[in-house]
Amino acid sequence: MTPKIAALFPGQGSHAVGMGADLAAAFPVAEAVYAEAEAALPGLRALIETGPLEDLTLTANQQPALVAASVAAYRAWQQKTGLTPMVAAGHSLGEYSALVAAGVLTLGDALRLTRQRGTLMQQAVAPGDGAMSAIMGDPAVVAEVCGGIDGVQTANFNAPTQTVISGTAEAVATASAELKLRGLKAIPLKVSAPFHCALMTPAAVGLSPDLQATAYGPFTFPVVANVTAELNDDPQRVPELLERQITGAVRWVETITALAGMGVDTFIEFGPGKVLSGLVGRIVPGARTIGMGTAADVNAFEL
Known part of the structure; x- marks a missing residue:
């Protein structure tokens, strides 16, 4: 029986220098993701592959870098298996990766939006405030x-x-x-800014015109929005949900609980790290979680 898969995409803090390089070497679709990332944001690929880590960690770099790494892992897995998840969710920044996977955002638009999002979030509050x-x-x-x-x-x-x-x-x-x-x-927490609170209002206001000007395609599968913890399959709602997300709370417990309630039996985390897999295990004890961040992960995948 085909598993009911939820695709999960990580947010800031899961990055690492070299993330996804083996995927790009092994899978043409992953290589294409990194090539497109470099075309959209020149210099990003070198930063992902060789660092330095302190530059990759900067919010304006880390956000699009994680989108690229997560989408590369997702597309490699999909090419290898031919499977499509029934639903997706992303933690904060990861919601952009989820929307790319669902076909709503183009990769290029997601990269440009997250570069702008990270820049505005960093500028919204003075360091130390x-x-x-x-x-x-x-x-x-x-x-x-x-x-x-x-x-x-x-x-x-x-x-x-x-x-x-x-x-x-x-x-x-x-x-x-x-x-x-x-x-x-x-x-x-060692963070560069106070995310997901009212102090991020200037960032939300600043990103709004870009969100409104972006084209959104139809959903291949629904995505759970961070700020509502509810399924969304309406492209017209995406700009408002992404704008609210900047100042609103990430309702991850409700998100995973809702996915389990839908009958999801396999949670696959696409991208570097295993942060979300750990959280899923705490929210739904005994849940089947799979990390999909390397070429070895993709090649070892079994239903």
Whole structure:
């Protein structure tokens, strides 16, 4: 019986120098992705293949680089297997990769949009003015505490007991201290900006004209939107959902729960790293997860 596959695409933090190079060497469709990435954003391919890591890590570079690596893995897998997922989802930036896989965004448009998205997000807040922290514990307590402190909000619902908060450095520190008093654990994150909070409003406003001007094709399969945790198969809704995503929370727990409720029995993470596979395992214990980030992964894939 054909598995019910959800294609998952990672966000920032999963990058690595050299990611996807073996895929490009082994699969012509993956090579074509990297060639198109270089044509759209000259210099990006060299940065992906040889670094340096500190330059690849810059938000404006990391975002399109991860789109390229994730789409290369997806297209290599699809060419090798002939399979198509029933649905897709991406974590934050990964939503752009999911939309490329679904045929809604062209690769070139996704690369250009994420380069602009990363640039605007980096410019929205001065270095040191914002912060993010991962909170381990009851998300209801996190929401309650953040609701009582100006300048901080929940940014990522990553797992049942892992919620990321984001906002001004002062507000995040205040909320983290209060959460620790309530018995939760707070871990400051090394990030270049406070993503998925109101401080990103200038980035959302700045990207809006580009999102509105982009052409969106029909969905081959639906994509779960980050900000709603609901299926979308309407191209006309994509610009608004992607704009809201910049300041809104990534509702990953609800997303994976919804996919499991649809009958998905296989979650495949396309791109470098295994972050999403780990989160899926915490949200749906016992779920079948497969990492698809290298040529060996693609060649070893079995139903």
